[in-house]
Amino acid sequence: MHTREEKLEAFGRLLDIMDDLRVKCPWDRKQTFESLRHLTIEETYELADAILDGDIDEIKKETGDILLHMVFYAKLGEELDRSKGGWDIADSLNFISEKLISRHPHIYGDVEANDVDTVKSNWEKLKLKEGKKSVLEGVPKSLPSLVKAYRIQDKVRGVGFDWDNATQVLDKVNEEMGELAEEVSKNDKEKIANEFGDVLFALINYSRFLDINPDEALERTNRRFIQRFTHLEQAVMEDGKDLSDMPLAEMEDYWKMAKNQVG
Helix, strand or coil, rough: CCEEEEHHHHHHHHHHHHHHHHHHHHHHHCCCCHHHHHHHHHHHHHHHHHHCCCCCCHHHHHHHHHHHHHHHHHHHHHHCCHHCCCCHHHHHHHHHHHHHHHHCCCHHCCCCCCCCCHHHHHHHHHHCCCCCCCCCCCCCCCCCHHHHHHHHHHHHHHHCCCCCCCHHHHHHHHHHHHHHHHHHHHCCHHHHHHHHHHHHHHHHHHHCCCCCCCHHHHHCCCCCCHHHHHHHHHHHHHHHCCCHCCHHHHHHHHHHHHHHHCC
């Protein structure tokens, strides 16, 4: 592994390259905070894919891509006048360093926290002391709904608003399923949608108690389904048949075969 000096040198090299690109490259000169936003989101998803794939080399590369974006944002901030909120990478790094020290009094102070739950609880209490009006302020509005629900539940857990055990949560899931079935029987679309959302929210809550990330679990299921279905399509084609003309019972036979062969 690289020495600390080599790491700092590599980071400095990236800063120098960013300076060059901002001056000399037409594409880089044109970029703004807004134009980079969707690209940053895309890079984050690419990193997430690499993590799910367990591809360490790809994780390394995608981490570099995201670091580039952070340096790019800092370069844009540097170009703003200080009187209008301008800042540079040192400001960002000093801010996060001070924030980490403040949020970890069990490391840099005299507070005791010997388990993860206590650390999380202290973290949320400290944020409220810093001026946050709600523990939910830090949940981004643009998060995908499934991820947002998980973060909401994790946030309120930090201040003690949570179930005691998984059995209670599973009971809640079943309760919500019953309420959904009742609204389905009445055929009220708006209430059905509300109850369906409640079921999803309860299931996501249950996932926390099983120590499972629901977004990752669903993505794994998506990937398995894609693998199985594409295998099914290939098998049907090789047998000279047309999937669109095939009865469901026969499709099910191919599906079972695909499950056995690709997992």
